[in-house]
Amino acid sequence: MRESRGTRKVARAHGHLPGHRPTPANSGRAEPRFGARLTHAAICDLAYTGSMAEKPPAPGSTSREVVISLPFTGLWLARNSPARRVPSHGSDLLGERYAIDFIGVDEHRRTADRRDWRTFLATEPPERFYAFGRPLLAPADGTVVDVHDGEIDHAGRRSQLSLVPYALGQMGRLRQGVGAVAGNYLIIALRDSDAFLALAHLRAGSVRVAVGDTVTTGQPVADCGNSGNSTQPHVHVQVMDSADLSVARGVPMAFRRFRERPHGTRQFQIRESGIPAEEAVVEPLPF
Secondary structure, three states, X not given: OOOOOOOHHHXXXXXXXXXXXXXOOOOOOOOOHHHOOOOHHHHHHXXXXXXXXXXXXXXXXXXXXXXXXXXXXXXXXXXXXXXXXXXXXXXXXXXXXXXXXXXXXXXXXXXXXXXXXXXXXXXXXXXXXXXXXXXXXXXXXXXXXXXXXXXXXXXEOOOHHHHHHHHHOHHHHHHHOHHHHHOXXXXXXXXXXXXXXXXXXXXXXXXXXXXXXXXOOOOEEEEEEOEOOOOOOEEEEEEEOXXXXXXXXXXXXXXXXXXXXXXXXXXXXXXXXXXXXXXXXXXXXXX
16 A cells, blocks of 8 residues: 555654665866766666656745755765756656755866776776765754665766666666665655655665664765665655655655856856756755
8 A cells, every 4th residue: 555645653663665674784177978977867767657757847836845955065966856857867666756866076077086998998986986985964854764774886887888788787676676776775754744855875884873763954874875776976865755665756855055056157156945957066055
């Protein structure tokens, strides 16, 4: 039976998904376009059976929008943003209708500290990427209702040669279950809402909280990783109506107080609340 938004006590009692037990713990030039796009969305595009992607709703147009904080410090690049399209990842599966991805970058929008032959022809160690190992913070106050930690961190892939065989294995990962797609993740029941929040693709062994823990906004909860269906280290953020990813439906969200540099521009602008534009560089601000 599909869990409704009114069944938070059930979600807390379960503590984990049905069938998924928590496990222990240079030049300033932009990067080449072949390495710029995460393929997390591709698995959902292949499996998507819903309606065609639609234009995102106008900011503030929905009363169900949940406002949270960005789950990190420093500069990050927004990808697969619901500001570009909805469903943002091409699918309503796993509650990710309004999800967004963030990749750690430097001031030149680069995701890694160097490029060599591996960048163009093979895979790369995840430690090469700026996002890998960066602390992730609780985006809101709440209670941890699910933790999954035990998936490995994969090698990074910026080369088309390495992306092709990876893409061919997408459906196989779907069949393996939620952990193979989301990687290591944690889910928080939000204190000021009847919704739930998920952070996914966490670094193996980095989760600092357990089911039942109370967390506050800005509290370190894990590190950014490259687990699950991920080609570069990044964090996947989504709000949903259930703690069970297999039945969850996405809920619109917005982030409070951040500065944003849209793609193709040099100036940051201050945003009190909103969803970052696709390819925008963002950094959270004090509030």
